[in-house]
Amino acid sequence: MNDASNNPLALHLDSAVDNQRETVLIDHLTQILADRLADRSGAPHKPPWTPRDHVVVGVLPAVAVPPRHLSAPDEATADPIRRPVESLRGTQAPPVLALDFRVRTIPGRRTAQLAVHCRFALYLEDIASYAEHMEYLRGDEAPSGAQARPGELLGVWRRHDVDLPDLAIEVPLGEGDLDPHALSEAQQVLDRAVRRAVDAHFARPEARRPLTAGPQGRQGRRRRNVLPAEAMADEDAFHRHVAALLDRDAAPCAPQLVLSAHAQALDGGDHLIRVSLHNQSDTAQSDWQDLSVYDCRFAVLPGDGISIVPQRFHLAPRDYRLEELAEVIGRGTGCAAVPDGSGLRTETLPVHVQRTVVPRQAGVRHPQWRELADDPAPILDSVEVAMARYSREFAAACRAAQQLPHHKAIEADRAQFDDEARRFGLGRECLDLDPDLKRAFQLANAVFARVNDGRTYDSWRLFQLVYIVSHLPALAAREHPQRADLRAELDHTDVLWFPAGGGKTEAYLGLILTALFYDRLRGKHAGVTAWLRFPLRMLSVQQLDRTLRMLIAAEELRVERGIGSPHDDPFALGYLAGGAGSPNDLHWERGWWRGWETEAAATRTGTFAEDHQRDRLVITCPYCERDSVRLRLDTDAVRLHHECAACQRILPLHVSDVEVYRTLPAIVISTVDKLTGHSWFPEFTAFQHGPRHRCAEHGYFSFPRFGACLAGPSHCTAPSRGYPAARPIKDPVPALTVQDEMHLLKEELGAFNAHYEGLIAELQSGAGSGLPSKVLGASATIEQYQDQLRQLYGRRPRAFPAPGWTLGESFYTTTRPDLRRVHIGVLPHKRRKADVAAIVQGELLTEIARLQEEPKTLRERLALHGLPDSDLPRLLFPYEVSLAYVNSKQHGTQLDEELGQLSDDLQHAGLDRVEHAVLTGEVPVPDLAAAIARVQREHLDTPRGERLRALVGTSVLSHGVDLERLNLLVLAGMPPTAADYIQVTARAGRTHAGLVVTVYDPVSRRERSMFSNFLSYHRLLDRMVTPVPVNKYAYFAARRTLPGIVLALLHDAARDPALKPPPEGADYSKDFKRWWSTQRPLLDPWLERRIPACYRERVEGVNGRGLENDLVARIMDTWRQEERPNLNKGAEEKRTAYLFLQQPLTSFRDIDKSTSFQSLTSSQDAFKALATNTADSKGGEDEPQS
Structure with a gap:
């Protein structure tokens, strides 16, 4: 049993020197943990140390x-070894x-x-x-x-x-x-x-x-382990009393x-x-x-x-x-x-090593952004040649496997790759077909070159370039719908499946930028081009910042190159996530927003920016790179700005829901539950039809708010001749819908989302060109994705990129020996998982600080392997920040307290205090943004005691957080699923080699089994992901979505002059009832046709008709027998939404509320009262707080 010869962290000489140095450091940290958890150093321990409390593996x-007479017969006699x-x-x-x-x-x-x-x-x-x-x-x-x-x-x-x-x-x-x-x-x-x-x-x-009894006890009877007080008088007295009282027998x-x-x-x-x-x-x-x-x-x-x-x-x-x-x-x-x-x-501290997956060159000309911006043909030619060559090699592998059991599987993989090569070729054809598309592609590459100027990378990864070009036909279809092969691309939902940290965001951002420029070049002067959606609470502030920077560079380039008309709307970003993180409407109090009157007063007194220092979504200015962005309320424009105090630039970022409706920014980022806004906010109809009007001061709108624009009558007086009509938007439907973290759309959330996706597809079919958005997904963890995509979108499912026929190798990637991530498993004895996680995080923090002060040990280890020992502060700096991941807020509180004690101990030892932060789902998004920005901007010149060095977080940190300095991760128990585990552990080791320590729960049978199978589980980790459970055919879910879908359809009907709608639309019951009572013969057949379409597949043959027919029949019975009759009741309700028997969903989290011990009716009444009372206080204006 030679542990040294079995060291999985033995250096690989083909890996990069920096990676070898990091491997030596991680190996050292691993041994430190082994010494702490198993006490393998052999050093004696001073009182009050005991092995019972400190040795845990x-x-x-x-x-x-x-006693035998107290034991059950089977307990006393059964052999525990065989059980x-x-x-x-x-x-x-x-x-x-x-x-x-x-x-x-x-x-x-x-x-x-x-x-x-x-x-x-x-x-x-x-x-x-x-x-x-x-x-x-x-x-x-x-x-x-x-x-x-x-x-x-x-x-x-x-x-x-x-x-x-x-x-x-x-x-x-x-x-x-x-x-x-x-x-x-x-x-x-x-x-x-x-x-x-x-x-x-x-x-x-x-x-x-033990001690024998003294003069005060019976002879031979042992006393408590206590010496008389005089024994401690001096050393001689101590030895004398010990010698006299020690029971040598x-x-x-x-x-x-x-x-x-x-x-x-x-x-x-x-x-x-x-x-x-x-x-x-x-x-x-x-x-x-x-x-x-x-x-x-x-x-x-x-x-x-x-x-x-x-x-x-x-x-x-x-x-x-x-x-x-x-x-x-x-x-x-x-x-x-x-x-x-x-x-x-046996191995009680098992170790698994993940190697680094890197882009494969495959004989492709280096895909530099600048060269692609100048002339994409040479690079794209080389990709096409390389794909053809790889296809021939794949065919040879298939022939070699003809007599093997997996022959059909390898043939299927080859067919998937050949289809990717076909679509890449079709994308190249579109570049030749449409000069505007070619120019848009070149401009997108120019943006990437500009944003990344001066960085160590200057090109696409191979899979990113192929991904973008392969989806150009979906963009070209909007200008060339007569081409059936291009139009067919809109009938597919394509999911980008790539490991976390591999570059998925950049891939779809490259496509989005191409779509932005293409829209402007083909005459779309305004409106939404791309809608980027995230699951609940997973909207990443880092991705928001990254998208904003790209958008700003794109707008600068658009102006420089004269793209579009001078009157076109500038590119802007909408953050459609109103709630705790940003306001729904600047009129109403919500989360950190205190309501218009209070905030306007703070603006007048000059305290607004300081009051909201913690509420900024962006801290570092993308224009001047200074940490000087502040919030400013423009009381005339009724706008909440992110403005740089240094360069005085206003960021093109709209953070309240109503501002997004008023500006229709080119890119909208939202959570998926904002799809329910189609029911509650009639202005969502502009996403399909474009706006009706434009107020010169306050932007777009389609339905007047009490006779005024969306700013409301208290801020805007309608012109005597009415608001002018908005300039019609060409093809107003967003060209792209991108659903990130798609694996999280499951269970009730997935079912609700599926029905609203059906609604959006139906709305798009009757608007603009009639073409739907191209739906794209992205995930690092999917399994059996086909059924999920079919149910969510009713379109043909596809995944990209295709795998190769050899593990770890494909056309796009290869595996290098460089260390990417080290996993260590700990199954503690006696101690709770949170206790041991705190010990591990404390040991890692302490050892890094000690090495920063006394690097001799690290120098010796590097010298032993012939590695340079220069610039050790630079080597250690990326390992300063550790994250402890917890599954409960209670454990988060415990680790927070442990870090506080550790900070005091380290400060007492002269190693500086440990600044730390706890980031859970209850933390507002701006606070999360501030913590991330702090880690990003701190550097070696920042005093160590002022640097943020420890984080405690829940699932809110498991997606979209990309920090170069976060390379030490401790998990207090396993996350609920393998997909969650992959996402969490991918936070470490994204740029540098990472160390992940998982402390398993010894009380959990599931986690004990995972520990026993530690090596197999990690070797097959990507395939341990379970299929995503979605059932769009569940009547319970459809019953909950029906009212919202009907109301959204009514808002859409209010944009159709043929249905003779009131100018105010259908939002308020007095307007709706007048319309409903007079135009019922028109509306009834219109709804009878469109409601079923929302629950059916969009592409024929994707899903079986049987289940769909059953669901549609039941949901139409519910509409005819329950909901439609309820709309005939009196107009005592202020808003049309409250006429329904079941009120429309305000978010996809409504299902959670209904499981509380309060009655559903009281919850609805509270919501209704909140909206109504607020409206009354504002002279009749109201807005739901969704």
């Missing part, structure tokens, strides 16, 4: 065995360290000869010195808040390692049952080794024993560590063998010793004529590329099973 504790580990929970049976593995022997052999190499540690006490007693009594070593007891005899725990390399055992393979204690010879060797270690320790005079016990093995016959003549260690010591045997055994490890080596046969991991997917990874050497209990030569061994 590899522990086989002594157990309290109840599944899960059955040991909650019993008195001892914990087990075990390996299960399959063996194959020479036919006819009756026994299996195995060699077992055992290692473990005993902890035995010495008497602490007088100086250590006095140090403890002074409080230097006392635990925080503890009260030292004068006269207590203290011990110093010493570790005694026992190493038994040659324990030979024979395991019977016949039908007879093996007594687990029958391995007598090996067991005797084990017993003697334990006894020798105990006897050798207690042969020393300083060994700590007390006989020490030796832990009863038992080695067991048995075999079970399997089909085919193989056998399943289980070798285990367990501790049969009874805590009642000694009240003054620790009979637990620590840091237990063992290895098993098969003898002659025996081989260990790998088994298939039961969760491994059937993928021909993964066949080798799908095999496991064995399974551990209380450990992971890892290969060790021709045998296997």
